[in-house]
Amino acid sequence: xxxxxxxxxxxxxxELPGPCRECLFWELDPVRRQRVEDAAGEKEAWLSEVLxxxxxxxxxxxxxxxxxxxxxxxxxxxxxxxxxFPTAPVSPDAVLLTTVYVDPAHAGGGLGRMLVQGMARDLIxxxxxRAVEAFGQTRAPxxxxxxxxxxxxxxxxxxxxxxxxxxxxxxxxxxxRSTLTWKDEIEVALERLVGVxxxxxxxAQTPAHRSTPGPARKSTRPPPxxxxxxxxxxxxxx
Numbered sequence: 001x002x003x004x005x006x007x008x009x010x011x012x013x014x015e016l017p018g019p020c021r022e023c024l025f026w027e028l029d030p031v032r033r034q035r036v037e038d039a040a041g042e043k044e045a046w047l048s049e050v051l052x053x054x055x056x057x058x059x060x061x062x063x064x065x066x067x068x069x070x071x072x073x074x075x076x077x078x079x080x081x082x083x084x085f086p087t088a089p090v091s092p093d094a095v096l097l098t099t100v101y102v103d104p105a106h107a108g109g110g111l112g113r114m115l116v117q118g119m120a121r122d123l124i125x126x127x128x129x130r131a132v133e134a135f136g137q138t139r140a141p142x143x144x145x146x147x148x149x150x151x152x153x154x155x156x157x158x159x160x161x162x163x164x165x166x167x168x169x170x171x172x173x174x175x176x177r178s179t180l181t182w183k184d185e186i187e188v189a190l191e192r193l194v195g196v197x198x199x200x201x202x203x204a205q206t207p208a209h210r211s212t213p214g215p216a217r218k219s220t221r222p223p224p225x226x227x228x229x230x231x232x233x234x235x236x237x238x
Contacts, residue, residue, distance in 0.1 A: 001064055003111070005118035008058025008070060010051070013044055015067050016060070017103045020148045026072075026081040026098040033081075050078050055126070059118040061102070061111045069102035071115040073123075073132065085135045087164040087171035094173065095123065097134040100150045116158045120176050133173045134160060 006012075013021060022039040027046040036042050050057045058072040076082055076090040079098060083089065090096045097119070102111045123129045136152035155172045163173035 005061050007056045008060050012060050020099045023148050025148050026079045029080045059115050068106045069111050072099040073097045085169050087166045090133050094131040094133040097132050099148045131175050135169050136172050
């Protein structure tokens with residue numbers, strides 16, 4: 001069974017499992033949500049806008065090339081629905097994680113953690129983003145918040161910590177580097193170490209240059225003795 005995480009694209013949208021593929025809880029404010037007639041079309045238009053103006057805003061986990069889970073994130077400016085939370089707004093140095101969903105048939109296999117790590121790597125590579133924040137949910141999903149608000153238990157399990165407490169919807173925060181595994185950190189450290197070590201062979205050539213004057217000194221010693229010169233002059237006379 002193969003498992004991999006890929007970028008969310010418009011082609012994935014219609015294939016996503018779960019109830020959130022047509023949910024506009026985050027993408028629109030409550031007033032505009034009530035006026036929408038084509039939820040799927042509105043969701044596609046939103047995703048297209050974010051991809052065009054900001055870049056990748058989601059990850060999809062594939063099991064044997066079939067989507068079984070996904071995650072979405074974006075700056076708060078693209079998510080007006082977040083303003084309805086009592087612990088809003090999101091910190092200016094963070095992006096907002098909105099939706100995390102894994103098919104129940106694949107739950108417990110670490111796919112949610114894979115999605116979070118894929119998101120973190122994307123944001124780290126972009127630079128300028130220190131953290132990810134999310135509005136957690138301590139109760140079972142309800143009609144007001146929908147099923148698109150991640151549980152506090154899941155967020156805590158993948159590295160989020162409470163940033164602003166609330167009995168129902170605490171705002172939680174995760175520093176991006178904390179999502180990298182120990183192995184990832186070692187790989188990064190080795191890459192940096194290799195970058196430092198590589199220049200050393202060039203400096204190692206310095207002794208070779210130092211050794212070059214050595215033979216020159218030896219070769220200059222015989223002329224003062226005139227041993228070679230005398231031998232050559234005698235042969236010339238003979």
